[in-house]
Amino acid sequence: MSGYWAGILSILAINVIFAYGIFLPVATGQLNLGGAGFQALGAYTAAYLSAMFGLPVPVTVGVGMVVAGVVGFLIAFPILRTRGVYLVLATFAFAEVVAGTILNSETLGGAMGMSVPAFIDWEIPVIVAGFVTLFVFYLMSTRFGLTMRATHDDEVVTDLMGVNIRMVQVCAFAIGGALAGLAGGLYAHSFSFVEIQSFNALVSIYVLLYVLLGGTQTAWGPLAGAAFFTLLPELLRTVLPQVKSFLAALVGIEEPVGPPDDSWRFVILGALTIAMMVLRPEGLITRTMIERLRFRRSSSAREQVA
Amino acid sequence: MSAPLLSLHAVSKNFGGLAVITDVSFEVPQGSRTALIGPNGAGKTTVFNLISGVFAPSEGEIRLEGQSIDALPSRSRIGLGVARSFQNIRLMPHLSVVENVMLGQQARAGNLAGMLTPISLFGRSKWRREAEDLLDRMGLSTYPGEVVATLPYGIRKKIEVVRALVAKPKILLLDEPAAGLNNTETANLRDFLMTISQSGVTLLVVEHDMSLVRSLCDHAVVLNFGRKIYDGSTRTVQDDPAVLEAYLGTRQAEKARTHAEADHVA
Known part of the structure; x- marks a missing residue:
């Protein structure tokens, strides 16, 4: 395989994982515009551990994921008290804080960036992206996934049905943060170099676009969105x-x-992007679309039996 | 009559300076079908919101089976057996019918293992089968996989009741279940609620359709401007002067009463 295609596959896999990290909070109705912050946390943790201690890749990436997840869990409590556009601003501010901290840190290379000794080829991100996809599909099929989608639709009623909506929101936000951190760790090792400029606001905006335009109602949406906008x-x-x-x-x-x-x-x-918003405001892949495909398949199967 | 399942003791609710509920006390006996009626703005839905925990009462106490439930967060009350429906249908528009019903099972299945078990990945889980069976028994089996946003109004109203019912509640609070239904649908609903009542569930119903109230409920509580003005049998509720006045105004109430007396004489 050519280096060009290997690079594209790596970035595609990383974007898919990253998109799922943003999809989980968005599916519960929390827009997260701080994606780049979580990704930077994962990437710099992995880069630092690899450069300073020479730890193996699974450890560095794993720790990066945990760090981003724990930070996500901790900031979820104050940050999820805000709603709507204020939540968007708060998550955005979080990403800026992360970027500012890294930029001013001597140990993390500041504006110079850091080179990452351990390199991984495209196969590893692709395999990890496959597992993450399966994990998110599993999560959305559980009762936890059901309560996530219910929280997105109507918080008051979901609460009255006995769901601890705060717990659902915080968990979705934290797991999302961990996935974004995982994407960051894989990024650091795939490109052998991290600099904070590559985790800028535009990255947060793009990944949120993948999710919103792909569709937030099913786990197919982020996959389609990330694939479309990476390959286009x-x-x-x-x-x-x-x-x-x-x-x-x-x-x-x-x-x-x-x-x-x-x-x-x-x-x-x-x-x-504008055309998508006009033609498919609920995203490229909607529930109704999946239902219709499934219905068509099962009805044609029934006809064959008849 | 048996011990009260639910009781309100001198409950008041103020929103800032606005007193919405003032010193309301009543009891809902175990197994009864109680109606909560009153003109628009009397505070009926507020009473429901107080019982289900959306708001906390400013004063007074709400007890379920003799235990105060005021300190419990709203989400724990359904687990104790208080389930409700809503005046404006509040189903989750992006969930399918059966998913909406499965959400109602949360109080019984919401532990960690329940949360992490797939309910729709490998064939049909027992929760999904239970939800489909209940829909089937309630005559709603034709729509399980459909997204609720597209279904007719009467069907959605029924689904909301099924969603509350699947929590296996002791008391079901129904907020205007017949609003917007035609006569056939109302008669259907009445039979439906009778079946539920016979299975041992206590009903507390807010309703404007008096013929439904009379044919369904044995006991009525009437509110007006946040105060209780009547508490007794549904048979005599229309003869009560305070109730007539609340609904018809003073002069009309006078007329109705003389009319009734004339009927008596004749």
Whole structure:
């Protein structure tokens, strides 16, 4: 496999894990715009343990995941007292605090970043992403998953049904934080280098977009969202020059044209994002869509029996 | 009559300076079908919110089987046997019918093992089967997998009752179960509630449809402006002067009374 594809698969797997980390709180109705903060915690923990103590990768990544999860659990109590746009701001502020702390820390390399000695190839993130996907599907099929979705719909009634909604929200937030930290740890080892600039606000926004546009009602949503938005820029990288030369040929320019400006990819990405919001406001994959697919399958099976 | 299952003792509720419930006491006997009626804004739903723990009473005490439940958080009350439905349907719109019903089982299945056991991954769990069986017995078996947002109003109202029922409550608080139903649906609902009552569940019903109240309930409590004005049999509730006045105003009440007396003479 070429290095290009290996890189894409690694980043795809990391994005899927990261998206699931944000999906869990979002599925309970808590928008988490602090994804990059949790990812940075996991990445820097793994990087530090690997660089300073030479610990093996499973340990560094595992500890990174636990650190992000514990921090998520601890800040969930104060942060989940806020709602709506204030919660978004609070989680965003958390990510900024993490970034600021790391930037000013000599031990963690400050603005210089840190190189990570242990390297992992694309297979490991992909396998881990597979397990995380299975785990989230399992979680959503349990009563815990049911109460998460119920909390998202109506907190007062869910409480009256006997659900400890605070516990559900805090757990979802903490597990989500741990998954984001796991994604960070894998990132550190896959790219052999961490610098705080790669855990900026845009990363938090993008991962939340994966989840919201993919769909928050089922565990298929983040998978679809992360896959779509990770692969689309790569697809555009090959397709765009062809489109440009086609357009040039159309208006009669014969000589070869230079490749288009890279920022066109982001223009198209933005346009697609808006189109998704207009056409599928509840996300690409909704429950009704899954139900319909399942219904069609079972009814066609019934017809075959009849 | 047997000992009261639920009792309110001099309960008051103020929102700031607004007294919504003032010194209300009544008892709901074990196994009874009690109606809580009154004009709009009398505080009926507030009483329900006090019993189910959405609000804490400003004064007074609410007891279940003789034990005060005021200190209990709202989420623990369903486990003690207090389940309710809501005036405006409050099913979870993104959950399917059977998932909504399974949410009602929470009080019985909400321990750690219950929370982490898959309920829909490998075939049908026992919780899912129980929910489907109950829906089936209540005549709602055609919709289990559907998302509730798209279902007809009458069906959703019934599902809400089933969701409360699956918690195996001792007392079921129903907030206007017949609102928005037509005559056939109301008659259906009445039979449905009778079946529930015969299975030993005590009912406390807020309802405006007086014919349903008379045919379903044996005992009525009437509220007006947050005060209790009547507590007794449903048969005599319409002859009570205070109740007539609350519903019809002073002059109309006078007229109705002379009318009734004239009927007596004739």
